[in-house]
Every structure is written in structure tokens, then in C-alpha cells.
Amino acid sequence: MIKLTFLGVGSAFTRKNSTSSILVECGKIKMIVDCGVPVLKSIAEYGLTLDQITHIFITHLHADHIGGLEQVALQSRFTHQHRLKLISTDTLLDRLWECSLKGGLEFVELTPNDKTPQTLSDYFDCMTIETETWFHVEDDEPLQLYARPNNHVLNLETYGLEISEDPTEREKTILFTSDTRLDKTLLANGVKTCKYVLHDCQLFNSGEDNKFGVHASYQELQKLPPEIRQHLWLYHFGDTPLPDAQADGFAGFIEHMQVFNTE
Numbered sequence: 090m091i092k093l094t095f096l097g098v099g100s101a102f103t104r105k106n107s108t109s110s111i112l113v114e115c116g117k118i119k120m121i122v123d124c125g126v127p128v129l130k131s132i133a134e135y136g137l138t139l140d141q142i143t144h145i146f147i148t149h150l151h152a153d154h155i156g157g158l159e160q161v162a163l164q165s166r167f168t169h170q171h172r173l174k175l176i177s178t179d180t181l182l183d184r185l186w187e188c189s190l191k192g193g194l195e196f197v198e199l200t201p202n203d204k205t206p207q208t209l210s211d212y213f214d215c216m217t218i219e220t221e222t223w224f225h226v227e228d229d230e231p232l233q234l235y236a237r238p239n240n241h242v243l244n245l246e247t248y249g250l251e252i253s254e255d256p257t258e259r260e261k262t263i264l265f266t267s268d269t270r271l272d273k274t275l276l277a278n279g280v281k282t283c284k285y286v287l288h289d290c291q292l293f294n295s296g297e298d299n300k301f302g303v304h305a306s307y308q309e310l311q312k313l314p315p316e317i318r319q320h321l322w323l324y325h326f327g328d329t330p331l332p333d334a335q336a337d338g339f340a341g342f343i344e345h346m347q348v349f350n351t352e
């Protein structure tokens with residue numbers, strides 16, 4: 090069984106909610122997907138310590154998805170002496186280090202006056218993946234992932250995930266979109282092949298018909314056919330009052346710490 094828990098349901102600018110992040114548990118794997126600043130607080134609230142997490146998957150480099158990684162790197166290495174496996178593409182992991190983490194993590198003075206530069210591999214076991222193909226997170230575990238490139242921000246490498254114990258069975262597969270603009274083809278397929286579709290949603294249009302939006306808007310999603318809308322669980326929202334998603338034909342807004350099980 091896959092147990093998927095929302096550690097955060099909020100957007101990048103939320104003050105009420107934690108930023109979007111999920112915990113995926115299956116067999117011996119406890120994997121966090123995305124790692125904003127609140128992630129350590131959220132896993133503690135859930136009842137785990139960092140040394141109980143086995144993997145972290147990064148979907149893209151916006152701060153609400155990676156802002157907590159520096160603390161995670163330092164705490165796992167020096168407090169817990171625990172090696173986490175960090176999963177993404179080779180290009181995304183390169184940019185994660187060079188453009189984001191290196192500033193705070195390159196030098197740590199392991200002994201007085203030590204100037205040895207550190208690399209991402211000094212903190213994590215890096216697992217690079219191919220996209221648009223299913224892969225097992227571990228050879229002897231059933232959990233599989235399928236990373237699909239998203240249309241989020243032009244030239245910003247971003248992936249959504251299908252998460253499954255058996256991709257041929259709808260009841261054992263979950264679609265987690267991460268950050269994306271509206272992708273009608275993805276959703277039409279997703280509702281057929283996935284038990285749950287967990288979808289990014291901003292509560293407002295950016296410009297007419299959301300033409301400047303980098304997330305699907307609630308208004309765009311409202312125009313989808315009811316047979317698709319009824320399967321959509323929405324997250325990544327801001328602090329303004331939530332509309333009545335169920336009255337509007339959606340499965341609903343996801344709550345902090347809400348759980349989705351495949352069985």
C-alpha cells in the first residue's frame with residue numbers, strides 16, 4: 090500500500106499553510122517530495138525525525154520546493170549522520186547545487202581552518218533518473234515513479250509525478266502534478282489511470298483567462314468537464330478564503346496532513 094500524506098498544501102506565498110510537500114510511504118521507503126522551509130516542522134508534526142526519512146524527490150527549484158534543503162542537508166549529515174537519497178534528473182541536481190545550495194553548504198570547516206570545498210554528494214546519495222519512464226525507487230521495493238516534464242515556467246525544469254505500486258492498476262496509482270499550468274491531456278489521462286489526481290491550483294486568474302499564470306487557476310479548472318473535475322483534489326492555494334470546491338464539482342481542497350491511500 091502507498092500512504093501519501095500532505096505535509097503542506099499552501100502556495101509559495103502562504104502564511105497560513107505550509108508550502109506544498111508530500112510524504113510517500115511504501116514498504117521501507119519514506120520519501121518526501123519537495124522540501125520547502127517548513128518541512129522539518131511538518132515531519133515532526135507528523136511524528137517522524139529526519140533520520141527516518143529515506144528519500145527526497147525534487148520537482149523543481151522554486152524556493153517553496155527546495156527552501157528547506159540546506160537545513161535538511163546540515164541536520165542529516167551532522168546531527169543524525171544519516172545519508173538521505175536525493176532523487177531528480179542530473180541537470181536539475183547540478184543546478185540545485187550550483188545555483189541554490191552551494192552558497193551555504195560548500196564550506197563547513199570540518200576541522201579548524203579546513204577549507205575543503207564540499208559537494209552535493211558529501212550531503213546526499215544522489216540518484217539521477219530518466220524522465221518519462223517508470224523506475225523503481227529501490228530494486229527490492231514496489232514503489233515506482235514516473236517523472237513527466239511540466240509546463241510551469243518557460244525554461245524552468247519542472248516535473249510532475251505518477252506514484253505507483255503497479256502502474257497497470259488504477260487503484261494503485263496516484264498523480265501528483267507539482268506546479269503546472271493547465272494540461273488538459275494530462276488530466277484526461279490521469280483520471281483514467283490514477284485513483285487520485287492531486288492538482289496544483291491558484292485561486293485567481295493572472296491576467297485575462299490566466300494568460301500570465303504559471304499555475305492552473307481555479308477558474309480554468311472550473312471549466313473542465315464534470316467527469317474530470319470530480320476526480321480533482323486541489324492544493325497549492327494562498328491565504329484567501331477557499332471557495333466551496335465540492336459545490337463546484339471538484340473532489341475538494343486538500344487539508345494539511347490529509348492522507349491518500351492506494352488501498
Ligand SMILES: [Zn+2]
Pocket residue numbers: 149151241268
Ligand atoms: Zn513553482
